[in-house]
Amino acid sequence: MFGQVPAVLAVDVGQQPAHVSTGSATWLDAAEPAGDPGHQLVEDDHPAVRVYAVARGHRTIFRCPHKLRMITRWPLPCDPNASRSRSVTGVLSHNPDWPARVDRCQRESDQLKIFHNSFIPIPFQTEDYARGLLSAGHAAGLVEDLDTALARRLKHQAAILQRRPVPPLIWAVLDEAALRPMGAPSVMKAQFEHLIECSELSHVSLRIVPLTAAPHVGIDGWFTFFELPGRHLAAFAGATLDVGRMIDEQAEAAAVSVRFDRIAAQALNEDQTRDLLKRAAEDL
Template sequence: MRHGPAVRRRKLGEELRSLRHTTGLTSREAARLLGWHQSKVSRIETGASGVTPRDVTRLLDAYDVDDVHLRSLLEALAGSAGGGGTGWWHAYRGLIPPQYRDFISLESQAGAARTLETSVVPGLLQTAGYARAVTRSSLDGLPPGQLDSLVEVRLARQGVLYAPSPLQLSVVLDEAVLRREVGGPEVMREQLDHLAHAAQLPHVHMQLLPFEAGSYIGLTGPFVIFSFPNISDLDVVVLDHLTSSLYLERREDLEAYSSAFRTMQAHALSPERSLDLIAAVSRGD
């Protein structure tokens, strides 16, 4: 099992090695330029150790990388891969487990996400009332203060949909997500209205898999595929379990899940008909 920081350390190392090769430098020459031991460059490139955003900046300077967006992304990647950086979620590190922080950091850096949900509304599309009901039921006995903070985290994550360069989100939802009453009728009405609104955002592509579609390839469980701009081979599939998350990065895994997602999109309702279904469920049809 690979965890988020380990995946990102290795991917970051691969990208830095590729940039070094482009300059024609050997690892020994790069280390000499920076006043480092060659072993430090090697550990960074193999993902054996973390690297600080400051050291990534120095490497990019040495490799004459002037792409501002690429530099920003690699520096942020270093921070979330165990290199000493911080994100807004670190303020909650005493409350949320490491695997959840890993997931949020991936989500915050991704350019696009494809997600299948079979049971609940995805976190990025939940209302406060729905998020509270889901969190309360999944973490029974949680003190009110902690519950409030976890809902706060869930809502803060949604900032990626309203950023200047928002996350491109493609969602396939099982019809059961709409019909499973979470938090009571009023909470569900508000949630369905919110889904209908979110589905009309230009960077959100939402499709519903109706019951009449029968069994389908993703029925066994939800997943998320994160894609990242300007970095080769960084896409990752995340499978959530009760106590941990599994990160899949092998090319064959990515191809299999990407193919499965395309198949489900082909069998799902169009975005327009999906909006009709949301409206029908909201009316009680």
């Protein structure tokens, strides 16, 4: 599943989620030593196949009849200290420091492609809409200080949309389902009007995939594609249960861009999108 920064979590650089110990894992691959559990895939027995899951929690990522070697590190273009020559034998890993890496990629990208199917993405959230989402995280004990988290989110938003001297090109596609109410009518009306304003920025393209277009290849999750300086590609996928994955392998990142384009091909054009948002605001 592709994804971005979770809606109800604060992006707090340097303060990543703590790993959860699952006890003595006797089924870890003995061929490679256990390092940070967040960087590893582990296997468990299953009657038909082996089930691979992230060691830090209980979420099954995928099932595969073939055994994978553990991933000890996933080098990223957003990590200047990452080695680009390291061989990676696995295909899926959780990056426990993904919030900081996503933050940096968003700030430094020349171009972003954002797809969301469940809520308004962070760069386009109003203060009240963002407060509502973060309040849910605060109530669940995932956000410690609501006001601090909100201020951080708004600052990060400005760093993306108002970057100087040249802001990034932002191609955003939202499933119409992402427009569902996340607050009082007044909050949603202001949010729809804000989306219209954002869509009129010269460096932003905003389009909506109507509900009638389902099913499409974005049904299974939301994601972000980054084109970084030097035309290096990256993507972020997955932000469920604090599990996040950065994609640095160039062919795979390019495939994320292609997936975005396939979804965009079923979206309304920019003028039709603004008309839909105007009608949604008027109906509130």
